Amino acid sequence: MDEILTNKLRILADAAKYDASCASSGAVRRNKGASPADKAGLGSTSGMGICHAYTPDGRCVSLLKILLTNYCLFDCAYCINRRSSNVKRARFRVEEVVQLTVEFYKRNYIEGLFLSSGIVRTPNDTMEQLVLVAKTLRQQRGFRGYIHLKTIPEADPWLIEQAGLWADRLSINIELPTAQGLARLAPEKNGATIATAMGQMHERIAQARDERRHFSPAGQSTQMIVGADDSTDAHVLQTSDSLYRNYALKRVYYSAFSPIPEASAHLPLKPPPLQRENRLYQADWLLRSYGFSVEEIAAGGENGMLPLDIDPKLAWALKNRDRFPVDINTADREMLLRVPGLGSRAVDKILSARRHVALRLADLARLTTGLGRARAFLIAADHHPACLIDRLDLRQQLAKPAAQLSLF
Amino acid sequence: MAGWRIALKPGADLAGFRLAVRRLVAAAVPPEDVVWEIGDAPDLFGGIGNGSGVEAEESIETGEGGPIALPRAMTALIEAVICHRDPERYALLYTLIWRVLHGERALLEVSSDPLVHRLDRMRKTVARDLHKMHAFLRFRRAETPDGGEHFIAWFEPDHFILDAAAPFFVERFRALTWSILTPDGSLHWNGAELIRGPAADRQDAPDSDPVEAGWRGYYESTFNPARLNTTVMRGHMPKKYWHAMPETAAIPHLVQSAQARVKTMLETEAALPLKRQPAKAVAAMAKQAPESLDALNRIIAAAAPFVPGATRAVLGEGPMAPEIAFVGEQPGDQEDLQGRPFVGPAGQLLDRALKDAGIDRGKSYLTNAVKHFKFEQRGKRRIHQKPTTGEVTHYRWWLLKELDFVQPRLVVALGGTAALALSGRAMPITRSRGEATFGTRRGYITLHPAYMLRLPDAAAQAAAYESFVADLRRSRELASA
Known part of the structure; x- marks a missing residue:
């Protein structure tokens, strides 16, 4: 691997690491087709997913999690890649991402690819590039490993739906628990647009499942940043609960807002305790698998916040x-x-x-x-x-x- | 009392154990009378006797034992526990089998039983070892004699899981040539066949790979120093695995520098952007939707089809702002070959009906709800497949956008698929035939001409045709009104 590519990889992995989701679970087996690329196909998926390594922050490395580019026209205060940040920028070519994925996969470093991107030119252009990477991997390389695409809710609906043809899982980040928080910290984003895109994906995924078609078979997930605005745990859990109910999301990931280099002045000075994220994950399990309601969970704490010292x-x-x-x-x-x-x-x-x-x-x-x-x-x-x-x-x-x- | 000594091969000797169990059960030998041994040169059922000089009543060699019926969950448990390195595994398993066959049929359901609990823990240990091998094994690239890629890995499993691990790697790396070397044996896959080889040595595997530097760079960059938590890392990835994983060389430095990096982040004040704000580019972002029918058509032509089969997109054709736009289901075989809508048998029937209804095809717009020919190849023939509701919905955004550009005075849905695409919900033709509203558009619902071609007898065809032409006349009146 040449040095330029290695450096790009460093920048664009660093830029992607604040996305908490790394799961490689829930995929269904891809059929082996008849084309030469399929016969020489590479890869498989395992129902439970595999963590191929752990970094010293205790987080799992399952997918090659990178951005296509960290140039971005949006200016979301919580994000290291916002246009007003002075972070180093880089941009992959489609073929470079394909190459990296395949070479890493062949050495058993990863389960597949998690690809997201900063918004360049337009949301449509950006989404098109993301789809092109996935399509190239599947069609030209016969890649049968896991692909998670971050979808850009501001892109046109047909483009988001094209992503479902190639990806195992799609996700649209809700970013913040409340629409007010989003309006304040992410001026180019819009809560209603995000909800519409999630609703659209939910409908298509459910339809495809009923019709036994291959369309984002591992469903969709989302991520919420915790501690960047003043939402309480109860707010966060109410939002998750409605996401699970309305859009049948596979997972809501919580990402405790973490100090970043080049932080924006709009952010709280001190990050929230990491324990808060942990308690939210536990509460999330109680919601999904233990028959608890948001009200019951919230009543265990004070003023809408979960206790940090006990589960x-x-x-x-x-x-x-x-x-x-x-x-x-x-x-x-x-x-x-x-x-x-x-x-x-x-x-x-x-x-x-x-x-x-x-x-x-x-x-x-x-x-x-x-x-x-x-x-x-x-x-x-x-x-x-x-x-x-x-x-x-x-x-x-x-x-x-x-x-x-x-x-x- | 008779004693039985059973010698099995080293490793996970499932075949030997199964044979022994069948014969021991047939001879009704209780677990406390069996001594299980593991030898390099197993004398399978040779030595018999318990040292007291009392011969067994029956030699196992001659004893016949057929298959034993066990609950399915037990077979899975046995297959896993057999791989455990604990020399007691055979004795424990045989005790379990004995108890299940002697009055405790549901024993496995009692997870609190000390024996079940112990075996379950052994099963979990083996499963974890297997999982970690799938996860932490790393291939390094070498070359085959003919210059191709040969991926070689060195791994040291805790238990006898090499054979159990093989199917995962075969399935995943079927098209590659690879070898897995362990101290207990090796596996070699040449793209077609799996060969079991002898125990190997660490030096037999390559000691580096050109991609590893890039991988290590990725590993370092994906680490977030603000969340340092080595306890969790070590819980999931114990140190014993590190030597075979190239990225772990970065760990000591990452851990040492983490605190200082976080301190710098927290102490650095928010900086003003160095570059000018790209106001123009931000404003231009909003203009991303296609601005003309041509632009939309280019998008449709370049996009991947949402249906199987599908060789190319067949776009709509006709003048802008027509009186009527006709929407069909999807292009057929002929349409796909010629790249134009309504040119096959159904299209010819439509032409005739249009003429009879006094509508000029050249002055109408014709298009399809689904832009690709969905078919199944059967021999040389391409058999039309009806698009599903989900597939029709995938194409809906394009269709509505297309009509926004075309601006017909009336939209005629030919058949149920078109009605579904235009209205967004299923509409049976028999009940909804006639005038309709699609969103804010004036519309009309009638048959698809292909429906008439499928009718079995001439009389029914003629009647359907008459009613179809009547519908077309009515839509002409509506459009010009």
């Missing part, structure tokens, strides 16, 4: 102690899912095992690693936390792991 399920349970303790040998699935420390897999194992044996604490210890948090909230064949649940210092006890005692 949102535990926070909810501590404020709803009258619902506990729960008997693991008789409680229904819905209630077991609400016990702090029990995940959905542990709950399924409990339900299956208790048909054959009466579960004791020792059994439970083999079914979940969250027993420490769970035991105050449940009854087992040999365990009743009679007074534990009412203890005033229960929160403190569970928030911090007990200090190690040393023998002297």
Whole structure:
């Protein structure tokens, strides 16, 4: 690889890294066609996705995540690539991205490509270039790995739909939880345009699925930046909840606004604690898979913000102690899912095992690693936390792991 | 009491274990009477005896054992646990099988049982090892004798997973030539055939690759120093894997410099833009929609088709601001060959009907809802396929834009597909035939001429034709009114 390309790659990877999504999951197998490119085809997708490496920030490297260019006409305050930023700029040619993807893929570095771009000339022109990369990979290189395209909601509808022909997943970033925040920090963007584009994609993806056609088979996702405006966690979760309901999004990614070089004066000086992002992800799971409502989750905290020191399920349970303790040998699935420390897999194992044996604490210890948090909230064949649940210092006890005692 | 000594091959000896289990079960040998051994030269069911000098009642060599019916989940568990390096694995599995066959049929459902729990953990360990091999293995490029690419990887799995890992790499890199070398054995794929080779040495693999510098640069750039979290990184990517991954050489430096980089970011005040604001370019962004029918047609002609088959786009034709624009379903075989709408059999029928209705085709605009011929190749014939609702919708934006430019006084939908494209919802012809409104456009819905060609008898055809011509007359009146 020559030095110019290596340098471009550095700039355009740096420019893309604030997008949190990296999943390579949910793809369906691509059929092998009859054309020569297909026969010499490269790649496969795995349902769960694969993380090929982890960087020292603990994040997974699954896809080659780059921008086609970081030149941009938009001026979004939270973005390092806004037109008023003094960051170094670069631009890939379509063939360069194709080459990089294929060479990295052949060495088993990546699952595929995550391609986004700054807006150059017009949204349509930019979207066309993104589509061209994906099309070239699929048609000329017979590439069957994962492709995630960032779609530009300001582009014409037909262009966004062309992207669905080649990509496994599409995403349109909602960026901020409220339309007011967006208007203030991203003057060229428009909440209604974003919502229309998401709605359009949702309809097409659902139609194609019904008709068994290949069209963005791994659905669509989005990203929300947390901490760049004054939205509370409750605002954020309400927005996610409506996105899941209205557009059947696969995932909403939360990206704690992180300090960037060349920061804009419109931004808060201090970044939010990273823990906030973590708590939002946990709350998101509760919304999607544990039957919680936004109101219930928000009630676990104060003033619309989730507690940072304990997870949102535990926070909810501590404020709803009258619902506990729960008997693991008789409680229904819905209630077991609400016990702090029990995940959905542990709950399924409990339900299956208790048909054959009466579960004791020792059994439970083999079914979940969250027993420490769970035991105050449940009854087992040999365990009743009679007074534990009412203890005033229960929160403190569970928030911090007990200090190690040393023998002297 | 009789003792049984079973010797299996090193590694994951599934075949040997299966055979042994069948015979042990047939001979009703309880787990506590079996000693499992692993030897380089397995004397498969040779040594029998428990040291007390008491001979087994029956030699396993001669004992017949047929297949044993086990729950499906058990087979998967056995296949995974067999790959574990723990020498106890066979004994544990046989105990499990014995219990399942002796009154605990649903044992696997009791995840809290200590044996089930232990085996499940072993299964998970093997699955994780396998997953990490798929993820962390890195190929390096070498050359084949004839100058082609040969990708070679060195990897050290914790468990006996080499064979289990093979299908993933074969599926993914089928068209390439590659080798995977491990201390337990090697795999070689030549594009057609998988060959199992002997244990290899680290030195047998190349020690560098020209692409690695670029990859390391990517890895360094995608790291965000403001989020340093080495605990999570190490949890997912333990250090034991690092030696085979070229990018990990960057980790120490990235970790050391992270804090200083963040400090600089936080202390640097917001800078004023060095370049002038590109006001003109920003204003010009809004003008991106095609500004003429020609511009739109160029876009349609260059775009990838939304339907299978489809060799080229067949665009609409006719004068601007006509009295009537006719919208059909999609181009057919002839239209696709000639690149013009309504020139095949249905088009000829339309021509006749237009003449009978007193409409000049040359003064009308003709186009299709779907711009490409969707077909399935059967031998030499290309068989027309009806476009799905989703496919029609993909083309809708183009059609509406096209009519915006053409500005007909009346739009006539020929058939259900056109009606769907124009209105955005399914409209059965039998019920919605006649005058219609498409958005703000005046419209009319009638049959597609191809429908008449498909009618079986002449009488029905004649009747349909009469009603079709009547519809066309009516639309002519509406358009000129």
